Amino acid sequence: MKILFLGDVVGNLGMKMIEQYLPILKRDYKPQLTIVNGENATSFGRGINKKVYKGIMNAGADVITLGNHAWNNEEIFEFIDDTKKLVRPLNFPGQDTPGNGYTIININGKKVAVINLQGRIFMDPIDDPFRMVNDLVDDLKSQVDSIFVDFHAETTSEKQVMAMYLDGKISALVGTHTHVQTNDNRILKNGTAFLTDAGMCGPIDGVLGMKYNNIIHRFLTQRPTRFEVEENGNGIVSGCIIDINNDTGKAKSINTIMISPDHPYQG
Known part of the structure; x- marks a missing residue:
């Protein structure tokens, strides 16, 4: 089974890139499951709304994951409970948290669980992702054939530790949030595919998708400035493409995908 995963979609330009390239990537890689992180996909770069959600789904996503900006657009509360295809971090605190932290997709008789987690280092206070995902994975192992985790976290160490903690228990863990693709795609010793960060889909001529002049001003003056999407x-x-053994649920390969002016798409 092939899983195509694309990193954080940022702003209007990110949506344009998704609409242009996701159908092409699906045509060429022929994934059975396509997952896109959409937590920065609105025009102002924070959260998601129904229009953006539908736009990413119409471009070819099967599941959309979120992150720390999940609640930044109040419109999400109007539709997140009505779809199993939009997954917010599992470890958001509270008993009545809207939406779901995971979903199960049936693909040609094989069931894949897609889990969204959020880290705690340099992030807003949140419940323990290690404990919560461990309990969930234990519950899911008899229900599904493979498990994919989008770990939305700030530090490389937290992402790497989570991948090693779950190695052999899940098929793949891919990090999001930092918007810069890492070069450490690998299969861990017990068969879990890992990439510290998938990168982003959006403006490359800014800083993590934001206009750089405001950010330069902040570094020079140490005064608050408003971040604006480029x-x-x-x-x-x-993003990345992951190949999973249908019989064992273990990963066979993980390869990065990058399309940019310096890396034009070759097909």
């Missing part, structure tokens, strides 16, 4: 310039598409 609307112009070049775009980038970052």
Whole structure:
């Protein structure tokens, strides 16, 4: 089974890149499951709304994962409970948290669980992702054939530790949130595919998708500045393609995908 995963979609330019390239990537890689992180996909780069959700789904996503900006657009509360295809972090605190932290997709008789987690280092306070995902994976192992985790976290160490903690228990763990693709795609010793960060889909001529002048000003003055999504310039598409053994649920390969002016798509 092949899983195509694309990193954080940022703003209008990110949506344009998804609409342009996701159908092409699906045509060429022929994944059975396509997952996109959409937590920065609105025009102002925070959260998701129904229009954006539908846009990503119409472009070819089967599941959309979120992250720390999940609740930044109040419109999400109007539709997140009505779809199993939009997954927010499992470890958001509270007993009545809207939406779901995971979903199960049936693909040609094989069941795949897609889990969204959020880290705690340099992030807002949140419940323990290690304990919560361990309990969930134990519950799911008799129900599904493979498990994919999008771990939305700030530090490389937390992502790596989580992958090693779950090695052999899940098929793949891919990090999101930092918007810069890492070069450490590998299969861990017990068969779990891992990539510290998938990168982003959005403006490459800014800083993590934001206009760079405001951010330069902040570094020079140490005064608060407003982050604004870059609307112009070049775009980038970052992600990975993972091949999973249908019989064992273990990963066979994980390869990165990057489309940018320096890495034009070759097909």
